[in-house]
Amino acid sequence: MSEALVTVVTDSGQIVARSSESERYVGRILDDRERAQLNRPSGVAVGDDGVERIYATSRVEQTNWVVSAAIPVSVAYGSSDRLGTRLVVISIALLIIAVLAAITLGRRITRPVRALAGRAEGVASGEPYVDLPLEGPRELAVAADWFNEMVAAQTAASEKHRRLWEQLAEARNEAADRRIELLERLAVAEDTERNRIAAVVHDDTIQQLAAATLQVEGLARGFSAHRIGRDEVEDRLTEITASMRSATESIRRVVFDLASADMSAGLVGAVRAAGSRFFADTDTSVVVGGDELDLDPTRMQLVYRVVAEALSNVRRHAQARAVEVMFEQEGTYVTVSVTDDGRGVAPSGTVSRPGHLGVRLMAERAEILGGTCSVARRAEGGTAVTLHFELIASDSARDGLLSPPTT
Amino acid sequence: MQRLSLRTHAVLSVVLADDDERFLRALTRIFDDEPGFVVSGAATTTRELLDLVLVCCPDVVVADVRMPGGGVVAVAEEMRALCPTTVIVALSAHTFGWPLPSLECVGAIGPLAKGLPVSDLLTVIRRAIFELPALE
Numbered sequence A: 001m002s003e004a005l006v007t008v009v010t011d012s013g014q015i016v017a018r019s020s021e022s023e024r025y026v027g028r029i030l031d032d033r034e035r036a037q038l039n040r041p042s043g044v045a046v047g048d049d050g051v052e053r054i055y056a057t058s059r060v061e062q063t064n065w066v067v068s069a070a071i072p073v074s075v076a077y078g079s080s081d082r083l084g085t086r087l088v089v090i091s092i093a094l095l096i097i098a099v100l101a102a103i104t105l106g107r108r109i110t111r112p113v114r115a116l117a118g119r120a121e122g123v124a125s126g127e128p129y130v131d132l133p134l135e136g137p138r139e140l141a142v143a144a145d146w147f148n149e150m151v152a153a154q155t156a157a158s159e160k161h162r163r164l165w166e167q168l169a170e171a172r173n174e175a176a177d178r179r180i181e182l183l184e185r186l187a188v189a190e191d192t193e194r195n196r197i198a199a200v201v202h203d204d205t206i207q208q209l210a211a212a213t214l215q216v217e218g219l220a221r222g223f224s225a226h227r228i229g230r231d232e233v234e235d236r237l238t239e240i241t242a243s244m245r246s247a248t249e250s251i252r253r254v255v256f257d258l259a260s261a262d263m264s265a266g267l268v269g270a271v272r273a274a275g276s277r278f279f280a281d282t283d284t285s286v287v288v289g290g291d292e293l294d295l296d297p298t299r300m301q302l303v304y305r306v307v308a309e310a311l312s313n314v315r316r317h318a319q320a321r322a323v324e325v326m327f328e329q330e331g332t333y334v335t336v337s338v339t340d341d342g343r344g345v346a347p348s349g350t351v352s353r354p355g356h357l358g359v360r361l362m363a364e365r366a367e368i369l370g371g372t373c374s375v376a377r378r379a380e381g382g383t384a385v386t387l388h389f390e391l392i393a394s395d396s397a398r399d400g401l402l403s404p405p406t407t
Numbered sequence B: 001m002q003r004l005s006l007r008t009h010a011v012l013s014v015v016l017a018d019d020d021e022r023f024l025r026a027l028t029r030i031f032d033d034e035p036g037f038v039v040s041g042a043a044t045t046t047r048e049l050l051d052l053v054l055v056c057c058p059d060v061v062v063a064d065v066r067m068p069g070g071g072v073v074a075v076a077e078e079m080r081a082l083c084p085t086t087v088i089v090a091l092s093a094h095t096f097g098w099p100l101p102s103l104e105c106v107g108a109i110g111p112l113a114k115g116l117p118v119s120d121l122l123t124v125i126r127r128a129i130f131e132l133p134a135l136e
Helices: A032-039 A078-124 A138-224 A230-258 A266-278 A297-318 A357-368 B002-007 B021-033 B046-056 B071-082 B118-129
Strands: A005-010 A015-018 A042-046 A052-059 A065-072 A285-290 A322-330 A333-340 A372-377 A383-390 B012-017 B037-043 B060-064 B087-092 B108-113
Touching: A032 A042, A032 A052, A078 A138, A138 A230, A138 A357, A138 B021, A138 B118, A230 B021, A266 A285, A266 A297, A266 A322, A297 A322, A297 A333, A297 A357, A297 A383, A357 A372, A357 A383, B012 B021, B012 B046, B021 B037, B037 B046, B046 B060, B046 B071, B060 B071, B060 B118, B071 B087, B071 B108, B087 B118, B108 B118
Parallel strands: A285 A322, B012 B037, B012 B060, B060 B087, B087 B108
Antiparallel strands: A005 A015, A005 A065, A042 A052, A052 A065, A322 A333, A333 A383, A372 A383
């Protein structure tokens, strides 16, 4: 308490006693500022020695004295300053700890985030994916788990996509192969058709024209040599006329075979017309019936050709009294049958027998249709040609619907 | 020369064969009407042709290349074995752009086109009979 200062002052402001340096201050009159301070019960003031002090005043009863006690502020607050310093040190230490904790925490957060970014970049560049470890804060672990699941789903989708592409490519290749196969079949069928027509021309037309030529030449030679008379000339001319007419009819049949069928009355109508034509000069009855088919025009011509070939075979070989053509559609499957009551094909069938171009042609056309054609001897006598195939998309494309079977 | 001398004044016997009856009938009439020829027989199958050759041993056979049973080519050598002096002439409706080889290797002439002028056919036969060089 050596720093404490006690001063006794009269009401008039004269110092009567002072705990230190009394010889210097006793008797001194306070100035107005100092006297005003004495009138306040306490406060902080700076003395003329320059020391800031906390002071308190009290009037001495029954005297005109005022006692003032003061201690330096530094003494008064010394303990609290030490506490403040301690607090500052502790605060700095805590701050350092907090910074270190923040750095550690930041690393715990940034490492999974960096790993996530790295994986995302790897996925984008197509690298093989390795699952992210589920580390770091819970939210980041959950995000990593989701990312793993997302990549797994995306990988599965990519795999599915790749398989679909492979299937698509395979289907495209199969379609290309099928197209080539079809073209080859068409080429074979066209070649067979040419051979068939050539055979018809050879076996029929040329023979008849050659016979007619011989008849004309024979007539000319005999007439010029006076070996034949007028009556015989007439007979021979009649024969020649018959030969020429037969040759003309033969050529007409070839042309009829070459030309596309008129489908304006539908397939059944076209076959009915062909049947009437084929058997016009015979006793064979022709019945054509069943469902009208809604086919692609090209495929309709193919079906017509198969049936026409079968009818032509009946006409040339079967010696039948009756022939029936029946068109039947069940769902998307079509069966066309040509049956006759003639002498029938050989039991082994004729499809594979060489030289039977017409039958081979029917089989080839059936294959182009994507179906089959069988030629068989009927148990009750005669031959049955059966064409079986399935409708395809282009068959119903014109109307958008497969035509229902009609009864 | 022996064959030439034998046939100089003889009527030549002919066997005809074709599966087309109308052509065969016209051909038969040609040779029936032609002086110097006599038709010994007409066949519509290869088998019938061989039987006729066996029976008649004709001077000339005029037959189609294609007939039921194989045609004239199939039996040409057999016919020559039966009748070595028989002249075999093959006819065909296929002579244009058709892969028919010469039948010289089987001892036959042809194939000649059906529709060939009768005079040309007769000339070919006569030159073969009298062993004259064939015309180009």
